Each structure stands twice: as C-alpha cells, then as structure tokens.
Amino acid sequence: MNPLPQNMENALTGSQSSHASLRDVHSINPTQLMARIESYEGREKKGISDVRRxxxxxxxxxxxxxxxxxxxxxxxxxxxxxxxxxxxxxxDYYSSYFDIFLLAVFRFKVLILAYAVCRLRHWWAIALTTAVTSAFLLAKVILSKLFSQGAFGYVLPIISFILAWIETWFLDFKVLPQEAEEENRLLIVQDASERAALIPGGLSDGQFYSPPESEAEMRKLRPRKVN
Incomplete structure (x- = not known):
C-alpha cells in the first residue's frame, strides 16, 4: 500500500489531538470549572492583586x-x-539630607500612581524611579560632603539605594510574572468552560446495551448437523 500523503497525516494527527483535548475538557467537572472562574473573577473584582498590594x-x-x-x-x-x-x-546640595527625603517622596508618588491608581502592567515606571534614584545618589555621594557628617552620611544614601532596587526586583520578578500567570490561568479555564458547554452530555454505559437473545433466535444461529 502507498503511504498516506504528508498533509493527510497531519490532518489525522490534528484531528486526533483535537478529539483528545475535547475528551480532556469533557472530563473536567463543570462545578470545578465554575468555582475556578468565580475565584478568578473575584480576584479581578478586588481591583488589585495580593502581590501588587x-x-x-x-x-x-x-x-x-x-x-x-x-x-x-x-x-x-x-x-x-x-x-x-x-x-x-x-x-545646600553638598551637606543637606533633605533631597534624599524628596527622592523617597518622588518614588512613592510615581509608583503608587502607576501601580496602584493606574494599575500599570509594565516596568517603565519602576525603571524611571530606580534610574533617577541611582544616578542622584551616586552623584551626591561623589560630590557632597556627607561622609564627614557622621553615620547618617552613610546610612541614608545606602538605605535609599537598597530600597529602590528591592522595589525593582520585587515588581519585575514577583508582581508582573505572577499577575501574568494568573491571567493566563483565567483564560485557560474560561476557554475550557466554553468548550465544555458546547459538548453534549456524555452518555453513560447504561445507555448502551444489547437485548437478551430469544431461544428461537439461538436455535437459528446454531449450525445444523448434516447427515
């Protein structure tokens, strides 16, 4: 026999995979699907995720x-x-700590406005605040005379620098990936529920049965002896 053409094999493979996926969707409990959808929609109604909060x-x-x-x-x-x-x-730029406080106010206003009020799902706002903070603190440490004013000349710039980069790490590696994963799960569950709703209810094994054969039919089916 000649082998099947490549396009026919691909069609058969796609058909088998689609039937398998439909069987998987049908095997999911509809109650579980609705519970998952309600849980995800409840999180969306809260307006802000737990990790973003x-x-x-x-x-x-x-x-x-x-x-x-x-x-x-x-x-x-x-x-x-x-x-x-x-x-x-x-x-005085060379001896005052007031600008470091204003820098913290700047970070707070930009980040709260971007990620709490506007619910931004991009990293550009945190990149802006971290870049401004890092550049300003580096310049201040190099040009100012803070180190001659005691321990706070070391503590305030270092703490501000560390906190800014912790915020960047937390948003980039925790907030945005986790929210994207939650959104993908919601889309998958909703798609599964929609496809499950299009499939008619499965037939139980009891709906398929063979009626018992009568004695007369059994006699007809028995081979006759030839003399």
Missing part, C-alpha cells in the same frame, strides 16, 4: 523609613527646628 505596602514602607531616618538625623544634629531650617530653608 504587598508591593504598594513596601513602597509606603520605603517612604516612611527614609522619613524616620531623616527625622532622627534632624534631631541628632542640634534639634529638629534648627536643623530643619538649615537643611530646607538654607538648602
């Missing part, structure tokens, strides 16, 4: 922690009122 909490922690360190620095170096006037009113 954790990210926003960490961004808030970034602002509060830098603010706390700055207030401690103000209180240590001669009282809050005098030091605040010196660092804010008489701002």
């Amino acid at each position: 954790t990210f926003c909490l960490f961004v808030t922690f970034d602002l509060l922690f830098v603010t706390l360190l700055w207030i401690i620095e103000l209180n240590v170096n001669g009282g809050i009122e005098n030091t605040l006037e010196k660092e804010v009113v008489q701002y």
Whole structure:
C-alpha cells in the first residue's frame, strides 16, 4: 500500500489531538470549572492583586523609613527646628539630607500612581524611579560632603539605594510574572468552560446495551448437523 500523503497525516494527527483535548475538557467537572472562574473573577473584582498590594505596602514602607531616618538625623544634629531650617530653608546640595527625603517622596508618588491608581502592567515606571534614584545618589555621594557628617552620611544614601532596587526586583520578578500567570490561568479555564458547554452530555454505559437473545433466535444461529 502507498503511504498516506504528508498533509493527510497531519490532518489525522490534528484531528486526533483535537478529539483528545475535547475528551480532556469533557472530563473536567463543570462545578470545578465554575468555582475556578468565580475565584478568578473575584480576584479581578478586588481591583488589585495580593502581590501588587504587598508591593504598594513596601513602597509606603520605603517612604516612611527614609522619613524616620531623616527625622532622627534632624534631631541628632542640634534639634529638629534648627536643623530643619538649615537643611530646607538654607538648602545646600553638598551637606543637606533633605533631597534624599524628596527622592523617597518622588518614588512613592510615581509608583503608587502607576501601580496602584493606574494599575500599570509594565516596568517603565519602576525603571524611571530606580534610574533617577541611582544616578542622584551616586552623584551626591561623589560630590557632597556627607561622609564627614557622621553615620547618617552613610546610612541614608545606602538605605535609599537598597530600597529602590528591592522595589525593582520585587515588581519585575514577583508582581508582573505572577499577575501574568494568573491571567493566563483565567483564560485557560474560561476557554475550557466554553468548550465544555458546547459538548453534549456524555452518555453513560447504561445507555448502551444489547437485548437478551430469544431461544428461537439461538436455535437459528446454531449450525445444523448434516447427515
């Protein structure tokens, strides 16, 4: 016999795979499908995923922690009122910590606006804040005289730098991949439920039976003896 053409083999293979997938979809319990869909839709109705909420909490922690360190620095170096006037009113790039606090405010506003209010699903906002933070801190450490002002000259720039890069890592490796995976699962479950709804209910084994043969039919089927 001649072998089947290549296109016919591909057609048969595709048909077999489609029938197999339909059998798999039909084997899924419809109750489980509806429960999964409702769970995913419930997450969408919350407006923000759990991992994104954790990210926003960490961004808030970034602002509060830098603010706390700055207030401690103000209180240590001669009282809050005098030091605040010196660092804010008489701002000096080479000796003031006020710009590091403003940098934390900048990160907080951009990231909360992008990933909590606008629910952005891209990395450009976190890339902007991290790039600005890194460039500014590197320039300030090189040009300023913070190291001659005690331990806070080391602590505030290092903490701000580390927090900015932790936010970048958390968004890029946790928030965006996990949300994309959840969305893909939702699409797969919805597609499976739609295909299962198009398939008629499976027939049970009891619907296929052979009626018992009568005695007369059994006699007809028996071979006759030839004399």
